[in-house]
Amino acid sequence: MPPTNSPTLRQRRLGAELRKLRERSGLTATGAAGLLGVNQARISMIETGRTPISADRLRSMARAYDCSDEQLIDVLASMTGRRTRGWWEDYREHLPAALVDLAELEHHASGLRVALAMHIPALLQTTDHARALFRAVVPIMRQYEIEHRLTHRMKRQAILHRKEPLPYAAIIHESALRMGFGGAEVRRGQLKHLLSMSELPHITVRVIPFDTEYYPSTGQSFDYVEGPVPQLDTVQLDTHHGGCGFLDAEAQLSKYRTVLDHMEACALGPAESRAFVQNLIRDI
Incomplete structure (x- = not known):
């Protein structure tokens, strides 16, 4: 070859x-x-x-x-053989390589655990919310760049809707739920969508409210991507320049698993989290 x-x-x-x-x-x-x-x-x-x-x-x-x-x-x-051409390959000339690799990584994952402090998880975002986020990126993107990012993000969400959907667990800080990207209507639509997605059997959403006494994280968003075997797990870190950092050393994986476990322990349960989001929607 x-x-x-x-x-x-x-x-x-x-x-x-x-x-x-x-x-x-x-x-x-x-x-x-x-x-x-x-x-x-x-x-x-x-x-x-x-x-x-x-x-x-x-x-x-x-x-x-x-x-x-x-x-x-x-x-x-x-995993051997020639590169499999998935839908993400169509974006390789238009997006940073790390974003294309992320879509491939998610496609082959056996489960996803994510933690976010300032943003709604990408796989749970509405089109309007995602577009508002991309319009706020520095430096400013051209319209065609926004559309490439937007269609790529929406296609990534297909793993939550396929015949055998990916198990997905999200921990979201209250600050992310209160951010007003796109204005009140966009925020309301986003929270309603989040609430709807959280009711699916393979999706778990937990909220960490402001009054939580313990927050075991620096506030950096990250995804813990579970592989077919634990040795092939991967941590994906968001970076300020818009790319993705990938970690797979055993010590790093162990650390982020522990952080996620501690965050889940101090977050509201799934039912309490849904009630929390419902109250936020009523207040908009």
């Missing part, structure tokens, strides 16, 4: 996981190349996601690295 100069997040993650397996086995890239009958450059290309590999080659590498986790090997094998 020919190499690629622009591997997707999924391809890079596959390569990174193979590097982790190699390093745990105590092998250098040179040593691994010798065992597998390839040159060191090919190992490096595989580990950076620039060279696709077959499922058979991956299993050979796993054996050489003494990996006995069959579940992990099966999941990694399912």
Whole structure:
């Protein structure tokens, strides 16, 4: 398979996981190349996601690295081969690569947990609310850029409405619910939509009110994307320049799982949260 100069997040993650397996086995890239009958450059290309590999080659590498986790090997094998062309690829020339990679990551996720302090979760936003957000971006976007971002965001929401919808849990601070993006009518419509979505069986919304004594977070928004196996979980961080930061080190994943658990513990329950949102709607 020919190499690629622009591997997707999924391809890079596959390569990174193979590097982790190699390093745990105590092998250098040179040593691994010798065992597998390839040159060191090919190992490096595989580990950076620039060279696709077959499922058979991956299993050979796993054996050489003494990996006995069959579940992990099966999941990694399912990630091999050429890049799958999903709908998100149509946006690769129009949006930052990280946003395209995020859509791919969400598509393959087994669950999502998100925490936000100043914004409604992207997958629970209305079209009007999202458009108001994009119009407030600095530097100002041109109209066609806003429309690209908007259609991309709305298509991402399809994972919550497919035949087997993605389990989704959102923790939202009261400050995000009170932000008036787009004016009163847009805010009212957004809160009604949030309320409606929270009633779906696969979606859980919890609110952290202002009077909560404990808030175990810096206020930065982040998504915890659950993979088919825990080793393939990913944390996505929003950044001020509009991109996405992705974390997958074991210590980082453990930290953000703990933060989410603590945030859930100090948030209102799902029923209380719905009542809280209903009261906000009445007050608009």
